[in-house]
Amino acid sequence: MIALLIRDLRLAMRAGGGFGLGLAFFLIVVVLVPFGVGPQSTLLSSIAPGILWLGALLACLLSLDRIFALDWEDGSLDLLATAPLPMEAIVTIKALAHWLTTGLPLVLAAPVFGLLLSLPEAGYKPLILSLFLGTPALSVIGTFGAALTVGLKRGGLLLSLLVLPLYVPTLIFGAEMARRGAAGLDVTTPLLMLAGITCGTIALLPFASAAVLRVNLR
Known part of the structure; x- marks a missing residue:
């Protein structure tokens, strides 16, 4: 399992789907927002968590189509399907590799980008915690969407359409937790909801993704 994780991390870096692409896109979004809504620090601080x-x-959405695409193209996915390692474990490792190369760098960079949006000082800790809890769910859900569209030509758009509605609950509670923290309010309810969503996706979706992959490989 460790060897497969290291292999996926190397493939993600070589294929251009590593932390650099996600961070660059994240930075572009943060930089462009003040041009769109104005430079008022009060307005920026209120919308910064969202x-x-x-x-x-x-x-996170940018690199989802690469989770299984490279393995599908070179035939490695067929070999992995016949390996002693269960398909559910393979899917989990793929999701972990995606989070390590995309989600975790975003969590670490969020405080720096928060400075650009005048995020209140009280909001940094809830923002980091919410991203740390929520981004694994984004990777696991994205892995499920990638399994559904593996092997399809131009499946990137279809993948986005399938995954974005599933991302909505995580976005709602993650942004609400960060917003409440920035406002000095209690964050217990969105924290528990966000943790529940992440735990639920990690517990259930690898089995669904593995089942979908088995169907696509027949």
Whole structure:
């Protein structure tokens, strides 16, 4: 399992789907927002939690089509399907590799980007915690969408249409937790909801993704 994880991390870096692409897109979103809504620090600070969460979500979306595409193209996915390792474990490792190369760098970069949007000082800790809890769910859901569209030509657009509605609950509670934290309010309810969504996706979706892959490989 460790060898497969290292292999996927290397493939993600070589294929251009590593942390650089997601961070660059995240930075572009954060930089362009003040040009669109104006430079008022009060307005920017009020919308910063939602903008940062939306930027992180879209940045995660960029590299989803690469999760299984490279393995499908070179035939590695067929070999993995016949390996002693269960398909559910393979899917979980793929999702973990995506989070390590995309989600985790976004979590680490979010405080720096928060400065550009005048995020209140009280909002940094809830923002980082919400992203740390929510981005694994984005990777697991994205892995499920990638499994559904694997092997399809021009499946990137279809993948986005399938995954974005599933991202909505994570976006709602993640942004709400960051917003409440920035306002100095209690974040217990959105925190528990976000943690529940992440735990539920990690527990259930690898089995669904593995079943979909088995159907596509027949």
